[in-house]
Amino acid sequence: MSPEPALIQLSGISRVYGSGDAEVRALDGVDMEIAAGEFVAIMGPSGSGKSTAMNILGCLDAPTQGAYQFMGVEVGGLSRDQRALIRRNYIGFVFQGYNLLARTSALDNVELPLIYKGIARAERRALALDALAKVGLQDRAHHDPSELSGGQQQRVAIARAIVGQPAVIMADEPTGNLDTARSREIMELLTAFNVEDGMTIVMVTHEPDMAEYAHRLIHFIDGRIASDGDPKQVN
Amino acid sequence: MLWEPIRLAVQAIFRNALRSFLTILGVVIGVAAVIAMVTVGQGSKDQVTQDVAKLGTNLLVVRPGQPQQGPGSSGGTSAAFDMRDVEAIQTQVPGVRAAAPANTRTMTAILGSRNHTTSVIGTDSRYLETRDMPVVQGRPFYESELRSGSAVCLLGQTIVRELFNGGDPLGQDIRLKTISCRVIGVMEEQGVSSFGTDQDDFVLIPIKTFQRRVAGNSDIVLIYVAVQSGVSTESAKANIESLMRERRRISPTEEDDFNVFDMKQIASVLTGITGVLTGLLSAVAAVSLLVGGIGIMNIMLVSVTERTREIGIRLAVGAQEGQVMLQFLVEAIVLSLFGGLIGILLGLALAAVGANLLRVPFSPDPLIILMAFGFSAAVGVVFGYFPARRAARMNPIDALRHQ
Structure with missing residues (x-):
């Protein structure tokens, strides 16, 4: 054990939706620890709680019970605006449906997180172009999402996720809408950011092939962790 | 630092050109219709008042014949x-x-x-x-x-x-x-x-x-x-x-067997008639204002889904509730101001043309201009801002998944 706290530490996390008879326990007492620099894949059947876990890890959602420490800070006690600050400064998101702003150029989309970081316009521009170059789309900077293929859109989304140099990238089924070749491109990009930039990556996926890019695979079933280990052994 | 939100709002306005255009159109129609109609109505009223003054408000007309007849009636058989x-x-x-x-x-x-x-x-x-x-x-x-x-x-x-x-x-x-x-x-x-x-x-x-x-x-x-x-x-x-x-x-x-007619009576009748006409015009104008307002409302509500997703994205990348709301508020205000200005100019132009055609004085009323503008702007801001506020208070995940 290193003396530094783990990047992410969950203990006894539960997330309950609804109440009474309609109560759904999406997460049920999850303990988990993710160290800086890891590449973690999360798998599980639908309804197993893997997306809920990802939302809580990404500070998009708050747990009903339990303690979540992000970089040593207890997230459970934070306000919405304080969680927004954590997302702004330490977390980059990649979604299955890309979630780019429509009718907005790739460059402007990538700049978006930097606006909220209060970075001046010229610097924003430079950083965003740099991020687009890292995903190989510098020549598509002024294209709207509607003019880009699915794989390109997801690469713009990855550029948006990494432009602020976050500690961790949360990727929720990043290859869910893509064919195998495109999927592999995305996974290779994520791997590169993990290896070269030391970014921690947490990725939810339902494709075992994609999970194999990770160094660690956590399996969820019925809101609990069923297994946690090397993806090659688990599969 | 309000400059950045304004710049972003202008960017967003141009990004959603059609939506912005329709919103502005609603404000323009409402403001222009009210200003044009009320100004022309007011002009006609002023014209009549002038005419009546020319006729002489201190003028009496004495004619032979029974009273209760207007100044145009004949003297009948009276001497x-x-x-x-x-x-x-x-x-x-x-x-x-x-x-x-x-x-x-x-x-x-x-x-x-x-x-x-x-x-x-x-x-x-x-x-x-x-x-x-x-x-x-x-x-x-x-x-x-x-x-x-x-x-x-x-x-x-x-x-x-x-x-x-x-x-x-x-x-x-x-x-x-x-x-x-x-x-x-x-x-x-x-x-x-x-x-x-x-x-x-x-x-x-x-x-x-x-x-x-x-x-x-x-x-x-x-x-x-x-x-x-x-x-x-x-x-x-x-x-x-x-x-x-x-x-x-x-x-x-x-x-x-004679009558004394006070021209002031004509004055009051004429002013009454133009008053009714101005009232009618104002009613039509109010309907235009309402239609414009409903137009704004519709376009704002129809775009709620897209806006909600946009807000979800902004929240996910680290925007705080207040920042998102400020942005949408500024956007709504910029749109309304822009539409209002065009509406005022168009309304005054229409009123000037109308006044010229009808040969009545052109007398714009700042209060009416302000009222028409205020109403349209309020509709634009309320229906632009409140759905955005609701979205900004949503869980980012729910906002992202909004259908």
């Missing part, structure tokens, strides 16, 4: 007045500035090969005083001409145009039926009243000339009485009535 009645009103009724006879007949005025049908009014110099109508060229009647019934006349501007083609009529003779009249003066232009009556289409001749050579009797069928300013027309009217009852020997049990 006409004569010049002594006019003099009596002039000298015996307190507060009378001028009393003038005004017998009128429609006749054809002829000059050479030109002719024009007009109103020939037999009167005297005090008529000019009762109607506030100065002679702009030549001179008024001389006392001697009035006494002797000379064949001289004063012309309205329309006659000068029709018979003399705008040339100098002074000293020329025109023919009215069998009378040859020397033109001694031209009256000031009065213009067209808001009801389309040409107020310059008349020939004035001395009352004695009219009685002798046109009517063939010494009757007076109409007396204009101008009341001094500061004196109430009501008291002058009452005094004239009692004087005339006395002069015409009407016993206390009999009704008047």
